Amino acid sequence: MPNQKLILDGSRVAQEIKNNLLERVKRLTEKGVTPCLATILVGDDPASATYVRMKGNACNRLGIDSRRISLDKDTSTEELISVTQQLNEDPGVHGILLQHPVPSQIDERAAFESIRKDKDVDGVTMLGFAQNAFGLASYPSCTPAAIIAILDYYQIPIEGKHAIVVGRSPILGKPVSLMLLNRNATVTICHSKTVNLDKIVNSGDIVVAAVGKPKFIQGNWIREGAVVLDAGYNAGNVGDVDYEACLEKAGAITPVPAGVGPVTIAMLLKHTVDSAKAGNNLNLM
Incomplete structure (x- = not known):
């Protein structure tokens, strides 16, 4: 990487994606198909409610229907799956998003698995994970897909690079590791039990922070010129990376907010x- 710092502006990347979607949504609507995303929110967690509202607003700005289903915090696994099954069978719904985390009495994995594969637009099912591992996923997990999209937008090489992923969740750390591997990076996955984490991170050309702890990745862990992608979002608009400290060493870095999130x-x-396009067998871009 050049010595000049490159701030990876996620808002800019997101806007280009959405500009392209505006035309695609228009073409679908002209064919009588309005894309529809159904979001399911269980309980009244303020942060989750905010995320669902943001997604709904983003849909509305593009002409995508947003169908919000709010369920009581005491909803059972069986009741939640029943709602999901209804959405699976609704031809007017093209994507289903279950906002997580869900209340403790719900079997989250069972709830995710109840989402039909062709409507799993958030990439949360085990089948979706397996397809992602083989490079065949139609809809990979959205945050990993966002990380790859940012790297591609800024034409940052992946092939042959050593990528360090700090975090191993099934919808972020693990799938982004597989996506980087499929792009011919050499990938090291780290986690809370990793010994000498700072030294391992320092070996990375690309560092993905996905650990869920504010300012966890320290500036002196980063090698000179490394690319740092912060997938964390914690209270107070703080990521998983100590941004100011890591900025001193990184060649390129995502801010929080306005980085991976948008x-x-x-x-x-x-x-x-x-x-929506695939479900209606439409030959559109």
């Missing part, structure tokens, strides 16, 4: 539009 939402909208 692109994650844009990828969710793209997947919904893709699903």
